[in-house]
Amino acid sequence: MTRKASRSFCHFGSAVLIILLFATACSSGGPSTTLRIVSGSENRPLEPIIQEWARSHNTTVEMTYQGSVDIARLLQNGGASFDGVWPANRLWIDFGDTQNIVRHDASIMRSPVILGVKRSIAESLGWLNRDVTLSNILTAAESDDLRFMMTSATQSNSGASFYFGALNAFAGSPEVVTGAHLEDSAVTEQVERILGEVDRSSGSSGFLKDLFLQQYDRFDAMVNYEAVIIETNQALLRSGREPLYAIYPVDGLTIADSPLGYIDRGEEAKEEAFLALQQHLLSETVQRQLLAQGRRTSLLGIDLSSADRSVFRPEWGIDADRLLQPIRLPSREVIEQALNLYQIALRRPSCTIYVLDFSGSMAERGEADLKAAMRTLLNQSIAQQYFLQGHPGDVTQVILFNENIINQNELSRWRVVGSDPEDLLHLSRQIEAVSSGGNTNIFDSTRLALEEMSRLRTPECLPAVILMTDGQDNSGDRSALERYVDSRENDIPVFAIMFGSADSEQLDPIVARTYGRVFDGRSDLVTAFREAKGYN
Structure with missing residues (x-):
């Protein structure tokens, strides 16, 4: 039997035994088990079903939602601290599981x-x-x-x-x-x-x-x-x-065949809990619930003869x-060759302006993490690990702020047109040389970025402003920013990255007005920057 074929189902006898043992432990009030599962965002509507099962089985299930490439890279690096993986398609397990750590994977729906x-x-x-x-x-x-x-x-x-x-x-x-x-x-x-x-x-x-x-x-x-x-x-x-x-x-x-797989670390209790959850999701009751939500659940996932019209x-x-x-x-x-080709040649180019907070509160950890995040995006050898390389048609601009726009009079020196690795690396080195200090002017720097984008963008590119801050605006004009956005076509999304004591009440209206999104970088700023760039 091939590896791929063997991964499509569990050995029936051992699976039933494990599930019975798990059920016995639950009914006897045994110790609680925690399962950490990383999943594609398309499974978020199913979390109530999972949590209902968890409450009745003395289990804690922690769901984390990531993109497909991040899930594949996570598997390549050993699966981090996750116990289960649930991407949208088996291709991401096949692509990422180079260490053969995933077991018991089965398609939940299609x-x-x-x-x-x-x-x-x-x-x-x-x-x-x-x-x-x-x-x-x-x-x-x-x-x-x-x-x-x-x-x-x-x-x-x-x-x-x-x-x-x-x-x-x-x-x-x-x-x-x-x-x-x-x-x-x-x-x-x-x-x-x-x-x-x-x-x-x-x-x-x-x-x-x-x-x-x-x-x-x-x-x-x-x-x-x-x-x-x-x-x-x-x-x-x-x-x-x-x-x-x-x-x-x-x-x-x-x-998409939605395979749920177990990351094997030799922990019997977790494996028992995982298999019990998986069998619950494959039960007739839950499969009917999934079918009612528009998920295909038949044997091949292509037959809808019993579907609710x-x-x-x-x-x-x-x-x-x-x-x-x-x-x-x-x-x-x-697959890897095709994804690299998409990123460096076939996709629509990006016009991106990074608006970076170098106020005094960013000193030490914030400044170090910010510079590491920008190295990840601008150093092409690192960016390639996450399929975030530049495209020849890209335009990259950096705006720095504290209570003022730090580089307002020399923006052209902080801009790269195209994807030349040396030019992008030089831009990263310029950011490395900046030190934090002063107050915070989020609103005026964001307005400048939107104004600058209207001049820089090309007909071919997808525009975006990526704003990162760790604090609250105490120097800018919020009303002026809102008036500017409302007076324009408003097709430039602002993606805001929170860090430190950033105020979501200030950031939420900006992203809502521009149809962007807030990313929480308080625990991992580098990952937040990668995710934000992936939206552009």
């Missing part, structure tokens, strides 16, 4: 990665009740008939799935995409064209859904899981808005009688 399009747009494009290809989607987007969103292929599974689907389609639907296809300009040029039509990116499928609902009038479609499209449509119906129509690209469809609604383009045929995903080596 969901195709599709394009959800406003029904009126799909009808105008002639896509209702017909097969749609990636070439059809490319033509519609390049004709300005379709404005769509998707997550980053190097940070989120749904974006990666669409990317691998595009590679498969434009390679002519081979048995599997190989390294030769990645070197074929006839393939990569078309993939670059369709990725160049992405109107907004994100590092998380869940955030993308929320963003689409917030900016419904600005976009026509988004790439996401079928289950997330169903959730979106339910929210749209509640608010009286037009739902999305499900498009399953016939030459580039992937299905009020959830899997035909008028949303979800054909319960249609057999879905996903593509075969490439080898670990080709």
